[in-house]
Amino acid sequence: MELRKYSEFYRKQLLEDTLPYWFPRSLDHEYGGYLLMRDRDGSLIDDDKAVWIQGRFIWLLSTLYNTLEKRDEWLEGARMGVDFLEKHGFDGDGRMFFHLTRDGRPIRKRRYFFSETFAVIGYAAYARASGNAGIGDKARDLFGKCIEYAEQPGLLAPKFTGERPAKGIGVPMILVNTAQQLRDTIGDPRCDTYIMKWIDEIERDFVKDDIRCVMEQVGPDGHIIDHIDGRTLLPGHAIEAAWFILNEARHQGNNQRLINLGTRILDYTWDRGWDQGYGGVYYFRDVYHKPVQEYYHDMKFWWPHNELIIAALLAYLLTGDGKYARMHKQVHDYAYTHFHDKTHGEWFGYLHRDGTPAQMAKGNLFKGPFHLPRQEWFCWWMIDWFAKNK
Known part of the structure; x- marks a missing residue:
């Protein structure tokens, strides 16, 4: 990979394109x-x-x-x-x-x-x-x-009523990153223990190695709930979990168990989530390849692509495996071709399956200055960190 090229690209995009749109x-x-x-x-x-x-x-x-x-x-x-x-x-x-x-x-x-x-x-x-x-x-x-x-x-x-109890990956996933950010800025003695507790929960209950899948929702004991909601996968959340775990591996001095877990999650989600016809990450999939409830299941949202750019790059930096370099280039090229607004800066948030914009807004109750600038900042920072800490 041309790491210096990517580092300079992400830094320039962040400071000359993305941030000026908002600030x-x-x-x-x-x-x-x-x-x-x-x-x-x-x-x-x-x-x-x-x-x-x-x-x-x-x-x-x-x-x-x-x-x-x-x-x-x-x-x-x-x-x-x-x-x-x-x-x-x-x-x-x-x-x-x-x-x-x-x-x-x-x-x-x-x-x-x-x-x-x-x-x-x-x-x-x-x-x-x-x-x-x-x-x-x-x-x-x-x-x-x-x-x-x-x-x-x-x-x-x-x-819900409690008739069909379930838990989602969103809670342990977001709490891993919350604890990482708290630890890395001002510190808290609880962070290391809880980070590993939540990673263990993700691996134990949500990662299904037998069917090469990462569940969005499971029963309290980790079983797959064979109903529409229980079968629905959200690739974006699985990809976030992958790079949070890989980043923890980096923090712990290249912890091989965590590298293996993070790359497995990434591999499973790439195989199930990447649209081989049009490119980009599907928003929802069904674990058994059945129809899903949400009508926008095949749309391309901005944020899973930000997370996949990070995850693939981090996987490459940690493993040196060329497949992650190729994965990073593929999602990077797709995202900056289809989401990036070359006229006004920043990214469109929502594309149809074929990659055309579904609407033009850049900010709403859920989209704002976070996933994209975080991706550009973290990728730039991460490449430089690895260059200094080989």
Whole structure:
């Protein structure tokens, strides 16, 4: 692989294409936080605020400050997000909202705790950047609450009746990365133990080596639930799990067990998730190749491609196996050909199966400045790290 070429490409895309689309235009100087629901050209389509992406943009700006250059405007931008969430992001019970008006009035609160996980990584990165010990303590406190929510499901209102109990890979997967980010910024003595606990759960209950598959949802003991929801696979989540595990392998000095686990997950998901006809990653698949419930199952969403670019590159750097270099090039070329908007910058979020844009918006309740800039930042950073630590 031409690693230096890719490193320079990702750095340039991040700083000259992706970030300028969002910053500084998204800073809300009137009410605080960020205005992120934007059309192709950057104009606003809605001034509501998704709590997930407020936390994610805090993380991005703080991470750039911590790892690239100590620019005052990045730190100030991150502070605006922290102040907004501190003022408006939390309900009286300590849980976080999901959807707010521009001035911070709550619209919706969901029955899971991903708002909290993104606040943890944003607050932790900001605490390191700013030296604000109070926000660092808040990040650790929120991490503790996430652990409680994960280990005591009854703390959150159930969505289902309990007739067919299930658990999803999303919780252990996102908590692995939450703990990694917390550990790598301000530290927490719980992180190493819990990271391995959640990785063990993913391997034990969700990875099915006998059918070369990674399940999105399983029964409490890891069995496959043979109903439409239980059979539905989400390749993007499996790919995220793969690179979080591979990154942990790197952190632990090339832990071979974790390299093997991460590459197995990647291999299984590539075989099931890559569209051999048109290219790109399917959004949903069925474990037994049956029809799925969701009508958009064959669309191409932006974020699984960001995760696959990272996962394939990291797998190559850890193993030297040329198939991962080829995998990285294939998804990189597809994504920057089809998702990248060469006129206005950033990426379209949603493509039809044939790779044509389904709509032009760049920001909404779920898409914003996270998966793409994280991919470009991490790939650039990772290539340089491996060059220095061979």
